Amino acid sequence: MRLTSLLIVTTLALSAPIASHAKDNLEPAVIMQTADTKVGLNGLVCDFCSIALNKTFKKNEAVAATHVDLDTKELSIVFKDGQSLDDETITKLVKKAGYSVTEITHKADLKVETKVE
C-alpha cells in the first residue's frame, strides 16, 4: 500500500512539470486550435507587434502559451491548468503591449452557447 502510494505520488510529481512544459512549447497551429481565449486586436501590422503581445502575456503566471496571427488579427491564449484571466486583465495587458481589444472570446463561453443551442 505504502509502495503504491509512493509510486502514485512520484508519478504525479514528475508528470505535472512535464505536462506544463508541454503546454509551453505548443506549435502555433496547436495554440490556435486549442486556445482557451481568443482576443481580437486593433493595430496589428507587423511581427514586432506579435512579439510585443507574446512577451507581455507570457510574463503572466496564468499563461502557458500564446500566438498572434496577423491574418486573423487575433491573439490566441492557452492557460496553465486551472488558470485563466478575466477580460479586464486581458484588456490591460493588450494595452500595456501597445494595442487595443476589439473582442474577447473564451472557449468556456462558446461551450455554454453550444449547449444553449
Next chain:
Amino acid sequence: MSNAGLKYIGGLALCLLGASFAEARPVSYPDAWTLMIKNDADQNSLHAHYTLDTKHSLGLRLLYDRDRDFVFTGLQANRLLKRWNKRDSQANLYGRVAVGVVNDEKPSSLAQDDDEALMIGVSGDWETRRYFVSAAAEHWDNGRFDEYSSYHGRLGVAPYVANTGALHTWIMIEGHHRPESRRNEDKLGATALLRFFKGPSLLEVGVDDQGEPLLNYVHRF
C-alpha cells in the same frame, strides 16, 4: 521651373511623407531592449534603448557625423506622444531628446576640444501590412560643430503580405533634406532600399542617388 526647383519640391514632399530609420518605432513594449544600427552616406549611428513603459524608452545614442566629422555620445529619451490603433493600420507620433558630448573623430592630444550637444526630434508613421509612410525631423545643436536640421521621409510597399513569423519584404524609397549640409549633393537626396523583416530582426539594404550604400539593422530583445 528649373530641374533644381523640381528636385527641391519633390524632396520636400518626400520629407513630409516619410521618416528616418533610426527613429522609427523608438518605443517598444515594457522591459524590452532594442538595438538600432544605421549606416548611410550621412552617418553611422547606434541607438540601444530600454522601454520603461508603454510610452517611454531611454538609451544610449552613438553617432558619427561624416559631414562635420564628429562623434556624438549621449543619452536619448523617446516618448510615444500618440498611437492610433485601427483594424488594419497603426499610426504613431513620437518625440525625442538626446543630450551628450561631441568630439573630433580623431582627437589630437594637443587640441582635443569636446563640446556639449543637444538633439530634439519628432517623427510620425502610418502603416498597414501593405503600405508604409513616415516622416521625421531632427534639430541638432552640436556646439562648435555647428547647428543643423535634417528631415527624412519614407514611402514603402510590401510586394506580398506575410503572416506571423514569415519573411516580410518591403520596397521603400527614402528622401532627405539637410539644408545646412556642407556638401551640396547631400542637401537633398533619395535612397532606394529593401527591408527584410523576420521575427525580432529587421534588415535594410539600399543605395542613394550618389551611389552611396545604406545598411540598417534593428533587433528587439
